[in-house]
Amino acid sequence: MAPARPDPLGSALPLAAAPMAGGPTTPGLAAAVAAAGAFPFLAGGYRTPEALAADVAAVRRTGAAFGVNLFVPTPCPIGAAEYRRYARELQPEADRHGLDLSAVPLTEDDDSWRDKLDLLLADPVPVVSVTFGLPWPAELAALRRAGSRVLVTVTTVGEARAATEAGADALVVQGSDAGGHSGTHDPLRPVTPAPTAELTRAVLAATRLPVVATGGVDGPRAVAALLAAGASAVAVGTLLLRTDESGAAPPHKDALADPAFPGTVVTRAFTGRPARALRNRFTDRHDASAPAGYPAVHHLTRDLRRAAAAAGDPHGLHLWAGTGHRSARTGPARAVVEGLAAGL
Numbered sequence: 145m146a147p148a149r150p151d152p153l154g155s156a157l158p159l160a161a162a163p164m165a166g167g168p169t170t171p172g173l174a175a176a177v178a179a180a181g182a183f184p185f186l187a188g189g190y191r192t193p194e195a196l197a198a199d200v201a202a203v204r205r206t207g208a209a210f211g212v213n214l215f216v217p218t219p220c221p222i223g224a225a226e227y228r229r230y231a232r233e234l235q236p237e238a239d240r241h242g243l244d245l246s247a248v249p250l251t252e253d254d255d256s257w258r259d260k261l262d263l264l265l266a267d268p269v270p271v272v273s274v275t276f277g278l279p280w281p282a283e284l285a286a287l288r289r290a291g292s293r294v295l296v297t298v299t300t301v302g303e304a305r306a307a308t309e310a311g312a313d314a315l316v317v318q319g320s321d322a323g324g325h326s327g328t329h330d331p332l333r334p335v336t337p338a339p340t341a342e343l344t345r346a347v348l349a350a351t352r353l354p355v356v357a358t359g360g361v362d363g364p365r366a367v368a369a370l371l372a373a374g375a376s377a378v379a380v381g382t383l384l385l386r387t388d389e390s391g392a393a394p395p396h397k398d399a400l401a402d403p404a405f406p407g408t409v410v411t412r413a414f415t416g417r418p419a420r421a422l423r424n425r426f427t428d429r430h431d432a433s434a435p436a437g438y439p440a441v442h443h444l445t446r447d448l449r450r451a452a453a454a455a456g457d458p459h460g461l462h463l464w465a466g467t468g469h470r471s472a473r474t475g476p477a478r479a480v481v482e483g484l485a486a487g488l
């Protein structure tokens with residue numbers, strides 16, 4: 145048997161709260177999972193550098209080790225014509241909330257990547273994880289020099305090899321059952337089925353780095369299976385979405401347990417990047433025609449999704465969910481961690 149690889153997180157339990165940008169991850173959620181013995185990730189994506197700095201300060205006050213996750217910027221692959229076509233297609237959704245999508249300019253942004261890196265270099269945290277791609281080698285090296293362990297999210301063996309060569313300390317292996325955005329480094333590649341345990345084994349066979357496995361966990365048996373596959377730790381997202389400390393929108397929390405939602409789909413409809421969500425009116429109507437236009441499509445639909453959430457319409461927003469969503473329970477996050485740790 146191959147020797148065990150070092151645990152890149154070092155928490156009491158081999159469990160982590162996956163980063164969930166857009167509201168669900170809160171400093172309170174991070175503190176609660178840390179108090180229960182799991183490793184918390186803060187979600188730096190979509191946050192302003194100032195808001196992220198405040199989140200970091202809040203979690204640091206707990207004394208727990210933690211990680212910060214960032215989105216690696218990627219160029220928007222679509223042009224104005226394709227963007228405008230999709231804006232026209234979505235206008236009936238916007239009409240429900242009195243919004244005019246023709247007024248939303250095609251926005252390219254890097255999610256303040258450089259400023260967030262500067263923040264983490266000036267005020268280092270124990271772990272930095274990234275998704276959507278690879279940082280430049282110099283950026284990765286700078287984070288490591290500052291004292292952070294750098295984890296790169298990968299969805300294929302090829303991405304795992306590239307992240308290893310780029311100097312990552314460890315890999316977050318995300319299977320295709322995961323809720324939310326795929327971390328794929330190539331958003332034009334269709335997300336093909338890749339069960340997390342299989343992908344973990346394949347990545348471990350191809351690289352020397354330790355792995356945090358994530359995607360589709362629905363209970364302690366799934367955790368045990370991923371650890372048996374060789375993962376050093378297992379990160380869960382969806383199972384924490386309905387907890388007291390989660391900042392997910394109430395219609396999102398409710399839909400995860402609502403039998404009226406028939407299952408999950410991987411769709412570009414909301415942001416232009418493939419993401420697993422509960423199937424709803426929006427995915428049924430727009431999945432097939434949505435362009436691969438992240439981040440422009442994210443900006444196009446943002447106010448529309450916010451308005452749907454405020455109006456309590458679960459069919460008008462992105463209900464990110466992994467395949468284990470039926471096992472997501474309400475109550476304190478501590479109870480989720482304890483339930484997953486049963487039998488470890």
Ligand SMILES: Cc1cc2nc3c(=O)[nH]c(=O)nc-3n(C[C@H](O)[C@H](O)[C@H](O)COP(=O)(O)O)c2cc1C
Nearest residue numbers: 162164165275322323324359360380381382464466
């Ligand atoms: C609501 C939501 C938001 C997410 N946001 C991020 C994010 O900001 N960064 C990231 O690397 N992964 C993000 N993910 C993916 C998770 O980190 C993780 O890969 C996924 O939740 C694991 O699958 P599971 O949801 O089946 O547990 C998100 C997932 C969800 C459900």
